Amino acid sequence: MDATTAPHRIPPEMPQYGEANHVFELMQNMLEQLLIQQPKDPITFMIEHLQRDNDYVPKIVILGPPASGKTTIAMWLGKHLNSNLLSVESLIAKEYSSLAASARTHYQKFQTLPNMLLVRLLQERLREEDCVRRGWILDGIPETREQALLIQTLGVSPRHVIVLSAPDTVLIERNLGKRIDPQTGEIYHTTFDWPPESEIQNRLIVPAGISEGETARRLLEYHRNIVRILPSYPKIVKVITADQPCVDVFYQALTYVQTIHRSNAPFTPRVLLCGPVGSGKSRQAALLAQKYGLVNVCCGQLLKEAMADKSKYGEMIQPFFEKETAVPSYVIMKVLKQRLDQQDCVERGWVLHDFPRDRDQACLMDSMGYKPNRVFFLNVPYDSIIERLTLRRTDPVTGERAWALGLSAAPGPS
Numbered sequence: 001m002d003a004t005t006a007p008h009r010i011p012p013e014m015p016q017y018g019e020a021n022h023v024f025e026l027m028q029n030m031l032e033q034l035l036i037q038q039p040k041d042p043i044t045f046m047i048e049h050l051q052r053d054n055d056y057v058p059k060i061v062i063l064g065p066p067a068s069g070k071t072t073i074a075m076w077l078g079k080h081l082n083s084n085l086l087s088v089e090s091l092i093a094k095e096y097s098s099l100a101a102s103a104r105t106h107y108q109k110f111q112t113l114p115n116m117l118l119v120r121l122l123q124e125r126l127r128e129e130d131c132v133r134r135g136w137i138l139d140g141i142p143e144t145r146e147q148a149l150l151i152q153t154l155g156v157s158p159r160h161v162i163v164l165s166a167p168d169t170v171l172i173e174r175n176l177g178k179r180i181d182p183q184t185g186e187i188y189h190t191t192f193d194w195p196p197e198s199e200i201q202n203r204l205i206v207p208a209g210i211s212e213g214e215t216a217r218r219l220l221e222y223h224r225n226i227v228r229i230l231p232s233y234p235k236i237v238k239v240i241t242a243d244q245p246c247v248d249v250f251y252q253a254l255t256y257v258q259t260i261h262r263s264n265a266p267f268t269p270r271v272l273l274c275g276p277v278g279s280g281k282s283r284q285a286a287l288l289a290q291k292y293g294l295v296n297v298c299c300g301q302l303l304k305e306a307m308a309d310k311s312k313y314g315e316m317i318q319p320f321f322e323k324e325t326a327v328p329s330y331v332i333m334k335v336l337k338q339r340l341d342q343q344d345c346v347e348r349g350w351v352l353h354d355f356p357r358d359r360d361q362a363c364l365m366d367s368m369g370y371k372p373n374r375v376f377f378l379n380v381p382y383d384s385i386i387e388r389l390t391l392r393r394t395d396p397v398t399g400e401r402a403w404a405l406g407l408s409a410a411p412g413p414s
């Protein structure tokens, strides 16, 4: 096939560069904001967007029924992540904002806000520098599906949505013990979270709206709305049981918000299986190759094939095999490079085992630009390995391995 008709060969460095620098996500986030904000000068907007570099700041929504601990968890997350806590109360309390002033008037009269007013308040707040640079945590917003849709049209899309849940009876009971420190706004509880300092204890106040009747009414309102809100956030919702100690809820929430969701970026798996001999590397490699269409690259097998093909590297390897001494790492790396650079490995990805076997080989592989994006270490108890190796049988024809007790053989490396 001449060069003009040969398939376009993508150098392996390209996808690796894109992955290492999150180029796809960078472009996707910028394009998203560009289409939503529709600035008059797109170029300047894109430059400023890229210079902000805030694609990975917290963008969290915490929802849940009354007394589930939304504010408590939101506050703790805000402190831990050094991000901004935004709630209806904090938005309408904003100073020097005519929008907030009219919202305060409305809220004092009706104890609620029109959807559009709340969303415009939120948009005004999220545009401020601290929210752009340090991200935000919405406490109990959105309250309705209409608000969720309006927020989305503004281009405000959370990266993580946490939904706290607990039985209504627990929440009604719990809310009765809620107390607030009027000086700091900190939330406490007469049973579960009582401050040690007597000075704080003495100044705590009983917040409004925590009676059984009031909590029950709000619970009804919440259950009616939440089922219509959640479809707005497919794949990024995590439900956490709030009927457990605050600290446990917090750590589950923190673990979740620190995970990075898979992006839509094209992903070529480059899998590395490490582990002692007999730990099942070959078997798992074969199963992974079969399931995900990866190229199964067994280093030992590669060296044997190089010798069988009498290639130039094969002739370099032969003497070491005959003397049963270790083949130099740089020679192994040359054989490996030849295989991993082939089109099938670049396009489909690979699962490598039997190399690297030590830190020097790992550094050599890294320096040559072969960076796995998934590494698994197979940890098997010593006596299990002994048992497996004594029972291991290899088919001399196909190279497949099986267990003398009949464990079915997985296909060998390709």
Ligand SMILES: Nc1ncnc2c1ncn2[C@@H]1O[C@H](COP(=O)(O)OP(=O)(O)OP(=O)(O)O)[C@@H](O)[C@H]1O
Pocket: 064, 065, 066, 067, 068, 069, 070, 071, 072, 073, 140, 174, 175, 177, 178, 179, 187, 188, 189, 190, 192, 193, 242, 243, 244, 245, 246, 247, 249
């Ligand atoms: N996991 C928990 N276990 C026990 N008590 C909790 C837990 N989480 C919060 N609390 C207590 O329950 C009360 C309500 O907590 P918080 O105000 O954070 O809930 P909320 O969901 O924000 O409520 P609301 O929607 O009414 O503002 C507080 O006294 C708080 O200390």
Ligand SMILES: Nc1nc2c(ncn2[C@@H]2O[C@H](COP(=O)(O)OP(=O)(O)O)[C@@H](O)[C@H]2O)c(=O)[nH]1
Pocket: 275, 276, 277, 278, 279, 280, 281, 282, 283, 284, 388, 389, 391, 392, 393, 401, 402, 403, 404, 407
């Ligand atoms: N019981 C059990 N045996 C396994 C498993 N994986 C591999 N084996 C068997 O253990 C032996 C060693 O497996 P192998 O994949 O060759 O290990 P490697 O040396 O790490 O490549 C073979 O006989 C396999 O059939 C496993 O998950 N469970």
